[in-house]
Amino acid sequence: MASLMLTVSTSPLIHPSIRNNAFMPRRCIDQIHLHTTPSIRGCTLSVRSSSSPDTGFTRIDGNKEAKSIRDEIKIEVSRMDASIHVVPGLAVILVGDRQDSASYVSKKKKACESAGIKSVDVCLPEDSSEEDVLKYILSFNEDPSIHGILVQLPLPSHLNEHNILKAINPKKDVDGFHPQNMGLLAMRGREPDFVPCTPKGCIELLHRYNVEVEGKRAVVIGRSNIVGMPVAHLLQNEDATVTTIHSKTKNPEEIAREADILIAAAGQPNMVRGSWIKPGAVVIDVGINHIEDPSAPRGRRLVGDVCYQEACKVASAITPVPGGVGPMTIAMLLSNTLTSAKRIHEFE
Numbered sequence: 334m335a336s337l338m339l340t341v342s343t344s345p346l347i348h349p350s351i352r353n354n355a356f357m358p359r360r361c362i363d364q365i366h367l368h369t370t371p372s373i374r375g376c377t378l379s380v381r382s383s384s385s386p387d388t389g390f391t392r393i394d395g396n397k398e399a400k401s402i403r404d405e406i407k408i409e410v411s412r413m414d415a416s417i418h419v420v421p422g423l424a425v426i427l428v429g430d431r432q433d434s435a436s437y438v439s440k441k442k443k444a445c446e447s448a449g450i451k452s453v454d455v456c457l458p459e460d461s462s463e464e465d466v467l468k469y470i471l472s473f474n475e476d477p478s479i480h481g482i483l484v485q486l487p488l489p490s491h492l493n494e495h496n497i498l499k500a501i502n503p504k505k506d507v508d509g510f511h512p513q514n515m516g517l518l519a520m521r522g523r524e525p526d527f528v529p530c531t532p533k534g535c536i537e538l539l540h541r542y543n544v545e546v547e548g549k550r551a552v553v554i555g556r557s558n559i560v561g562m563p564v565a566h567l568l569q570n571e572d573a574t575v576t577t578i579h580s581k582t583k584n585p586e587e588i589a590r591e592a593d594i595l596i597a598a599a600g601q602p603n604m605v606r607g608s609w610i611k612p613g614a615v616v617i618d619v620g621i622n623h624i625e626d627p628s629a630p631r632g633r634r635l636v637g638d639v640c641y642q643e644a645c646k647v648a649s650a651i652t653p654v655p656g657g658v659g660p661m662t663i664a665m666l667l668s669n670t671l672t673s674a675k676r677i678h679e680f681e
Contacts, residue, residue: 389649390645390648390649390650390651391542391649391650391651392650392651392652392653393538393542393615393617393650393651393652393653393657394656394657395534395538395652395653395656395657395658395659395660395661396656396660398537398538398541398660398661398664399660399661399663399664400660402537402661402664402665402667402668403444403447403448403664403667406448406450406664406667406668406671407447407448407449409671410448410449410450410671411449413671413674413675413678413680414449416680417678417680419674419678419680420449420450420451420674421450421451421480421481421670421671421673421674422450422451422452422453422476422478422479422480422481422670422674423441423445423450423451423452423453423479423480423481423482423483423507423666423667423670424453424454424455424469424473424476424479424481424482424483425438425441425442425452425453425454425455425483425484425485426455426457426466426469426470426482426483426484426485427454427455427456427457427485428457428458428459428461428466428484428485428488428489428492429457429458429459429488429489430458430459431487434485434486434487437485438454438485440663441483441663441666442454444663444664444666444667445667445670448667450667450670450671451478453473453479455469457469459489460489460491461489461492463492463493463496463497466484466488466492466497467496467497467500470482470484470497470500470501471500473505474500474501474502474505479505480505480507480670480673480674480677481505481506481507481666481669481670481673481674482501482502482505482506482507483507483508483666484497484498484501484508486510486559495512498510498511498512499511499512503526504526504673504676504677505673506526506527507527507530507666507669507670507673508527508529508530508666508669509525509527509528509529509530509533509563509669510529510558510559513525513526514526514527514528515529515558515563518563518566518567519566526673527669527672527673528563528567528665528669529559529560529563530662530663530665530666530669531559531560531564531598531619531658531661531662531665532560532563532564532567533567533665533668533669534658534661534662534664534665535560535564535567535596535617535619535658535661536564536567536568536571537661537665538617538652538657538658538661539594539615539617542615542650544594544615544650546568546571546572546573546594547571547572547573548572548573548574549573549574549593549594550573550574550576550591550592550593550594551565551568551573551574551575551576551592551593551594551595551596552575552576552577552578552588552589552591552592552594552595552596553565553568553575553576553577553578553596553598554577554578554585554589554595554596554597554598554599554604554605554638555577555578555579555597555598555599555600555619556577556579557598560598560619561577561579561598562577564596564598564619565577568594568596573594576588576591576592578599585609586606586608586609589605589609589610590608590609590610590611591611592610592611592614593611593613593614593615594614594615594617595609595610595611595614595615595616595617595648596616596617596619597616597617597618597619597620597637597638597639598619598620598638599620599638600620600622600638601620601622601638602620602622602624602636602637602638603622603624603636603637603638603639603640604620604638604639605618605638605639605640605644606640606643607640607643607644607646607647608643610644610647610648611647612647613648613649614647614648614649615648615649615650615651616639616644616648616650616651616652617651617652617657617658618637618638618639618641618644618651618652618653618654618657618658619637619638619658620636620637620638620639620654621635621637621654621655621659622635622636622637622638623635623636624636635654635655636654637652637653637654637657639651639654641653641654
């Protein structure tokens, strides 16, 4: 029988209320609704920032936007607790001791605490059986105090990822990876209960920086179930013309250079060079890669899939790594968890 570490944390108490179940939060003055900055029709892709008026280059600040969202979530969680005495609960299951996964789970826990969301973490050993994992999923499915369930990926190779994700109640699938939610995302005119957090964060950043998507050429590098595939569907839902570059694509540099919006999610450090980018394009770098760097304090540093120094000279806007998409992923997880709690308890 697998041993485990179970931790529970709670803290004070807001969130984006989803209008018509759309995935983007909405902001209003009287009642705090998570809300993207309204997109401006007719704006150009060349995003301008008051901090860089001369160069015309914008650093898309994921830390700043994520904090704004977390602050709104905290207010809404507090309102929900005060009104109906319910605090949203998130359960996270971690199998194994991968350092990157453990670090990410720790960040999620801290974010929950700061927003007032109850956090329950289950840490199982590497050799846990599928039955061990399913036992906790089924328990959380039935637990009325838990509104969101997340199984940290990747799982150890001996576990069947499909079976485990399929066991999560789709109504509590705040990571958006249940086959039902993924399937609905791929269908035109249908809406999943939840959208995967990283792709959702990418689109949220485009909205908050007033990047027009409709009618634009978008290129996604990578076709994983976690980022590439769902973000391509989200862009299509925004009426972009979308092309996906993958490991078998011929002339990827040439295709990438056609993009008005380029989203890199290949997991290859500095793969996208300046020559891959169309002048004035908006670049969202999802990559999180460690490379050796003797000058860094720990002998290595974090970089994205895009060579930032080269991209800055060509793109009109880009997300940095770190400080870009990563914080938004966690903010979207909190948003999904709050949305789930509000739906379950029919709280407006």
